[in-house]
Amino acid sequence: MTRELICINCPMGCMLTAEVEGGEVTKVSGNTCPRGEQYAKTELTAPVRTVTTTMKTAGGKPVPVKTKAPIPKDKIFDVVAAIKSATAPLPVKMGDVVLENAAGTGVDIVSARSMNNA
Amino acid sequence: MKSDYNIIIIGGGPAGMAAAIGAKEAGEDDILILERDSVLGGILNQCIHNGFGLHTFNEELTGPEYAERFADKVRELGIPFELETMVLDVTPMSDGRKAVSLISAQRGAVTLTAKAVILAMGCRERPRGALNIPGFRPQGVYTAGTAQKLVNLEGAQVGKEVVILGSGDIGLIMARRMTLEGAHVAAVAELMPYSSGLKRNIVQCLDDYGIPLLLSHTVVDIKGKEKLEGVYIAEVDENRKPIAGSEVYYPCDTLLLSCGLLPENELSSGAGVEIDPRTNGAFVNDRLETNIEGVFSCGNVLHVHDLVDFVSEESKRAGANAALYVKEGRKGGREVNVTVGNGVRYSVPSKINTDALPELTHIRFRVTGVYKDASIIIKSGEREILRRKSRILVPSEMLDIILKRDKLADVTDDINVYLEEVQS
Structure with a gap:
């Protein structure tokens, strides 16, 4: 079976063509870098996404956060709910872990910005 | 407070920060960044999604992370910047310097002067x-x-x-x-x-x-x-x-x-910078210098980009060129026009100085519609400088063609950028 998909790794958006046999991706073409091949393989078997959102802080203004690594696509809403129920301590530095093992994914949530108490 | 600078950069977003870094790394120390917001980073601060930085840092960052890395670099290099500062007017002076009028809590309403000005004000929404x-x-x-x-x-x-x-x-x-x-x-x-x-x-x-x-x-x-x-x-x-x-x-x-986004060029127009109606940004040469000597433009105020990495790269060049201008003045020599033909909406730059070519010359443009299996052609007179086939070309993606010096060295005729479609 041939599947067409668009690589989402970077804004180039390469159009990929993948051959799928028995649930396995056997051949990928159309990619301009190795990330495209990896993307097709993952996307057609166990799709993942990096999630970005904001977490509330004691200071009132929210802080941008992201999953430190991509998480399974079907866990996006669970992870966002876990982030929404947490509060980031201030001050926080870019890269600090603000929530461990979000929604049981084994992936930590890190701050995407340094923020002081103000 | 100091009021005369070699380079004043208007805007402390991705373009302004990269321009400052580019100028500093080219050996210029007398730089000032003016930013109207209370933090550096511009629009990146609210772009919390990821996808930034693959070209620049070889990893995928969120907007605030990308901004913070550049802001850290600005601080590390000791480049002065003033926040909550609104620039009201830029006017070329008779001695070649530029008057930059601004208002801020720190300075009040004052006019600064600079040998070179880099316009890096970004764009706003329609x-x-x-x-x-x-x-x-x-x-x-x-x-x-x-x-x-x-x-x-x-x-x-x-x-x-x-x-x-x-x-x-x-x-x-x-x-x-x-x-x-x-x-x-x-x-x-x-x-x-x-x-x-x-x-x-x-x-x-x-x-x-x-x-x-x-x-x-x-x-x-x-x-x-x-x-x-x-x-x-x-x-x-x-x-x-x-x-x-x-x-x-x-x-x-x-x-x-x-x-859609509109480059924010009120200051540029006020200074007498000629605006290209296709981009709503300045006409610039390959040094990203406008029609006014010593006034440079880069980032989204020049033409709206889809990739911040392209903004940073372009702005770094603008900064380095401004530093060169401060040292050596405007480069004289033969300039050829860059014109566009079939399928190409505009190009930046619109002029290339072939007597003072840098190692690499960038020609950036957008296509007018969706083209499948078309070839990008760059020609000067009858001479073909580049032919590149593309599986798909779309208006949403800015194209960046990089030409080595020897490709352009003896070019004398206007350079034309266009698409050749396959006959079906």
Whole structure:
């Protein structure tokens, strides 16, 4: 079976063509870098996404956060709910872990910005 | 306080910061960045999604992370910057310097002077008033970027039931963002038969969440007097005129507009900089210098980019060129025009000095429509400088052709950039 998909790794958006046999991706073409091949393989078997959102802080203004690594696509809403129920301590530095093992994914949530108490 | 500088940079977003770093790394120490916001970083601070930095840092960052890395670098290099500072006017002076008038709490209303000025003011969104949508002006109609700021920086809730007009990247990003914040996004309507956003954003912002993209559709009426109650969306024909009878009513409390970005060139025009009507940005040569000697332009104020990495690269060059200008003055020599032909909407630069070529010359442009298996051709007179076949070319993706010095060294005729389509 041939599947067409668009690589989402970077804004180039390469159009990929993948051959799928028995649930396995056997051949990928159309990619301009190795990330495209990896993307097709993952996307057609166990799709993942990096999630970005904001977490509330004691200071009132929210802080941008992201999953430190991509998480399974079907866990996006669970992870966002876990982030929404947490509060980031201030001050926080870019890269600090603000929530461990979000929604049981084994992936930590890190701050995407340094923020002081103000 | 000091009032005379070698280089003043207007704007402390991605373009301004990269220009400052470029100038500093080229050996210029007397630089000042002026920024109207209370932090460096510009629009990146509210762009909390990821996808930034693959070219620059070889990893995928969020907007705030990308901004913070550049801001850290600005601090590390000891480049002075002044925040909450609004530049009101730039005027070339008779001695070749530029007068930069500004107002800030720190300085009051003053005029500074500089040998070179780098315009890095970015762009703003096309507002509802520029779209000619009939109907009342109820609460609940926002540009996508305004909603993005309210949600991401202020932590505000914008709405629960959302329609988005325009499939620009900010609109697509906000479709996902509003969904993650608990809202329901009923549809994204796009006037054109293709999206003006990046393909990856259609996949990961719309398809992932089952949000329909209605191509060749537009909002024809806005209902609600005090508070938005709903919008009518109609299909449009090939002339972009709504087709009578195709209207569908979408009840909603929020309408987001993502209908294009406009370079913010009021200061440039005031200074006498010539503006290219195709980009709404300055005409520049290959040094990113405008028609006014010592005034440079880069980033989204020059032409709207889709990749911040391209903004940073371009702006670094503008900074280095401004530093060179401070040292050596304007480069004289033979300039050839860069013109565009079939399938190409504009090019930056519009002139190349072939007597003082840098190692690498960038020609950036956008195509006018969707082209499959077309070739990009760059020619000077009868001489073909470049031919590159592309599987797909779309207007939403800026193209960047990099030419080595020897490719352009003995060029004397105008350079023409165009697409050659396959005969079918």
